[in-house]
Amino acid sequence: xxxxxxxxxxxxxxxxxxxxxLDIKKCKEEDIKCVTANSQALYDxxxxxxxxxxxxxxxxxxHNSIDGNLSIIKYTLxxxxxxxxxxxxxxxxxxxxxxxxxxxxxxxxEIQVHGLYEIDGRLIVLPVQGKGDFxxxxxxxxxxxxxxxxxxxxxxxxxxxxxxxxxxxxxIIDGIDFDLTNLFNGQKELAExxxxxxxxxxxxxxxxxxxxxxxxxxxxLIKNLxxxxxxxxxxxMLISN
Numbered sequence: 001x002x003x004x005x006x007x008x009x010x011x012x013x014x015x016x017x018x019x020x021x022l023d024i025k026k027c028k029e030e031d032i033k034c035v036t037a038n039s040q041a042l043y044d045x046x047x048x049x050x051x052x053x054x055x056x057x058x059x060x061x062x063h064n065s066i067d068g069n070l071s072i073i074k075y076t077l078x079x080x081x082x083x084x085x086x087x088x089x090x091x092x093x094x095x096x097x098x099x100x101x102x103x104x105x106x107x108x109x110e111i112q113v114h115g116l117y118e119i120d121g122r123l124i125v126l127p128v129q130g131k132g133d134f135x136x137x138x139x140x141x142x143x144x145x146x147x148x149x150x151x152x153x154x155x156x157x158x159x160x161x162x163x164x165x166x167x168x169x170x171x172i173i174d175g176i177d178f179d180l181t182n183l184f185n186g187q188k189e190l191a192e193x194x195x196x197x198x199x200x201x202x203x204x205x206x207x208x209x210x211x212x213x214x215x216x217x218x219x220x221l222i223k224n225l226x227x228x229x230x231x232x233x234x235x236x237m238l239i240s241n
Contacts, residue, residue, distance in 0.1 A: 022041050022042065022045060022232070023037075023041045024038050024041060024042075024232060024236060024237060025037070025038060026236065026237065026238065026239050027237065027238060027239065028238070028239050029094075029095060029096060029097065029238060032092055032093070032094050035093050035094060035095060036090055036091075036092050036093045036094075036104075038093075038237060039090050039093035039104055040089070040090045040093075042225060042228055042229070042232075043088075043090060043104075043106075043221075043225075045228055046058060046221055046224040046225045046228055047059050047085055047086045047221075047224075048086075049224065050228075053227050053228065053231065054227065055224045055227050055228060056224070058085055058086075058217075058220050058221055058224055059082075059083055059084065059085045059086035060081045060082060060083040061081070061082040061083075061085070061216070061217055061220050062079075062080070062081055062082075063077075063080045063082070063216050064078060064079070064080075065077070065078050065080075066078075066080055066212050066213060066216050067212060068209060068211070068212040068213075070121075070208065070209075070211075072121050072122045072124075073119065073120070073121030073122055073123060073128070073208070073209075074119070074120055074121050075117060075118065075119040075120075075121075075209070076117070076118045076119075077113075077115050077116065077117050077134070077213070078115055078116045078117075078118075079115045079116050080113060080114070080115035080116075080213075081112075081113070081114055081115060082111070082112070082113050082213070082216070082217050083111070083112045083113075084108055084109070084110050084111040084112055084141075085106075085108065085111070085217065085221070087108060087109050087110065088106040088107065088108040088109075088141075088143075089106070089107055090104055090105065090106060091105040091106070091107055092104065092105050093105075095149065097149075097151065097234075097238070100148050100149050100150060100164075101146075101147075101148070101149065102145075102146075102147040102148075102149045102161075102163065103144065103145065103146050103147070104144070104145055105142070105143070105144045105145075106141075106142075106143045106144075106145075107140065107141070107142055107143075108140070108141040108142075108143065109139070109140060110137065110138065110139055110140075110141075111137075111138045111141045112135065112136065112137050112138075113134075113135070113136040113138075113213055114133075114134060114135040114136070115133075115134065116131075116132070116133060116134070117130070117131065117132065117133075117134040117180060118130070118131040119131075119180075123194060123197065123198065123205065123208070124197075124201065124204060124205065124208060125197075126193065126194050126197055128183065128194050129183070129184055130180060130182050130183035130184055130185070130191070131182060132180065132181035132182030132183075133180075133181045133182075134178075134179060134180045134181070135177075135179040136176060136177070136178060136179075137176065137177040137179075138172045138175075138176040138206065139172070139173070139174035139175050139176065140172065140173035140174040141170060141171075141172055141173070142170065142171045142172075142173055143168065143169075143170045143214070143218075144168070144169045144170070145166050145167075145168055145218060145222075146166060146167050146168075146169070147163045147164075147165070147166040147222070148163070148164045148165050148166070149161055149162065149163055149164065150162055150164050151234060154230070154233070156233075158233035158234070158235065159233060159234045159235070160229055160230055160232070160233055160234060161229045161232075161234060161237075162226050162229060162230075163222050163225060163226055163229075166218065166222060168211075168214055168215065168218055170210060170214055171203075172202070172203065172206050172210075175202055176202045176205075176206050177199075178195060178198045178199065178202070178205070180195070183195070
């Protein structure tokens with residue numbers, strides 16, 4: 001058991017590129033193409049997961065409860081499944097150690113969210129209330145994550161990157177389908193105008209509601225990424241200037 005534990009620790013610290021299937025090359029910070037390629041490799045394993053590193057797969061993402069406590073509307077999503085992040089591609093990634101800054105952009109062909117919902121309030125201009133099954137299908141999600149990073153010292157004396165906090169800018173490019181059952185306790189004469197409004201004003205509706213759902217998904221990705229970054233020393237990723 002001791003030998004196995006020592007081997008696992010050794011593997012995680014010293015051979016991330018080969019042991020975990022990462023194709024990491026040393027980059028200059030200003031080489032956005034190289035930094036993006038490394039970030040794509042890290043992202044792919046962040047999504048896939050690795051039981052040796054206690055990284056759970058991030059597609060699908062399951063969450064028991066997501067609370068949207070917004071200014072004019074409140075909703076709760078339960079037994080929620082989020083899928084589609086494994087199909088996302090990085091358009092670019094850039095970082096600066098001096099400025100403790102990391103930014104990367106994802107373009108996701110489709111993000112789907114489904115589960116159970118409960119909602120009450122105003123959907124921009126219309127009252128809305130209901131409880132039932134839901135499914136959201138967003139087409140071409142453009143997501144930019146701005147993160148503050150830090151370097152931490154490992155037990156091996158090497159420096160590693162870690163994400164401290166982040167914020168998200170996101171836009172849906174090609175529309176979103178809203179499917180909510182049992183709005184207004186099944187009263188179609190009340191439900192249909194709300195669904196029609198959501199379909200016709202999908203960009204504004206998405207902006208109003210997406211924050212809590214996006215935050216849950218990106219938190220999972222960052223959690224996985226931080227576990228993975230513990231296996232790749234900075235001097236294996238970046239060329240000192």
